Amino acid sequence: MSIRENIDKIRTDIEQYSKNPQNVKLIAVTKYVNCDIIKEVLENGVSLLGENKVQILKEKEEKLKILDKNWHFIGNLQKNKVKYIIEFIDTIHSINKISLAKEIDKRAKEKNKIINVLLEINIFEEDSKHGYILQELEKDIEELLKLKNIKIIGLMCMAPHTEDKDKIRDGFKRLRLLKDDLNKKYFNGILTELSMGMSNDYKIALEEGATYIRIGTNLYK
Ligand SMILES: *Cc1c(COP(=O)(O)O)cnc(C)c1O
Numbered sequence: 001m002s003i004r005e006n007i008d009k010i011r012t013d014i015e016q017y018s019k020n021p022q023n024v025k026l027i028a029v030t031k032y033v034n035c036d037i038i039k040e041v042l043e044n045g046v047s048l049l050g051e052n053k054v055q056i057l058k059e060k061e062e063k064l065k066i067l068d069k070n071w072h073f074i075g076n077l078q079k080n081k082v083k084y085i086i087e088f089i090d091t092i093h094s095i096n097k098i099s100l101a102k103e104i105d106k107r108a109k110e111k112n113k114i115i116n117v118l119l120e121i122n123i124f125e126e127d128s129k130h131g132y133i134l135q136e137l138e139k140d141i142e143e144l145l146k147l148k149n150i151k152i153i154g155l156m157c158m159a160p161h162t163e164d165k166d167k168i169r170d171g172f173k174r175l176r177l178l179k180d181d182l183n184k185k186y187f188n189g190i191l192t193e194l195s196m197g198m199s200n201d202y203k204i205a206l207e208e209g210a211t212y213i214r215i216g217t218n219l220y221k
Helices: 002-017 035-043 054-063 079-085 096-112 135-147 165-187 200-208
Strands: 025-029 048-051 068-074 091-097 117-118 151-155 191-196 214-215
Touching: 002 025, 002 035, 002 191, 002 200, 002 214, 025 165, 025 200, 035 048, 035 054, 048 054, 054 068, 054 079, 079 096, 091 096, 091 151, 096 135, 096 151, 135 165, 165 191, 165 200, 191 214, 200 214
Parallel strands: 025 048, 025 214, 048 068, 068 091, 091 117, 117 151, 151 191
Antiparallel strands: none
């Protein structure tokens, strides 16, 4: 199928599976494709682009400069690489420790900008390298809230590769409930976004309240 048809299919699914389709944003994950393909994605009306590697993101940004787009960083971000993307990044989905949040805040301040961020949560408790575990997050929240040049807008998670759909649904549901709980306890309603759902599981994520879905494979097949 063409990219256009793939985008149309995903947009139809958003209408069908989400209870609030007007709140759902499609992020085209570009890690598999070159700039010609990315241009085709942009020309078909998807302006949010997601990359998970700093160096490649930087190269693509340099080539795509003139086009109207909006970069989201979705991968594991090392502190010492924040400076390479701070100038052009809009949103970072993968805050998993206070030291990273502080570095983003500091660099954003130098550039006089505010970066949107999501807290990545290890909700499936699979491998501890992806995302906050809850105890750690609770410990960091007060400090996170003091950082003025990041705007915490929501939570993100990645589901494991599994055929067990109930397990995936359960994790997405717990992420939504955690957002509601954190909003009540600490954030006073400022958490509005749930970044969850990829090619294999985005329909479940939509049913469970995703507001960002991050799609790669299904756009280019
Ligand atoms: C690659 C990637 C995606 C997209 O995955 P697909 O299965 O190709 O849709 C989404 N989120 C993150 C963090 C990724 O690294």
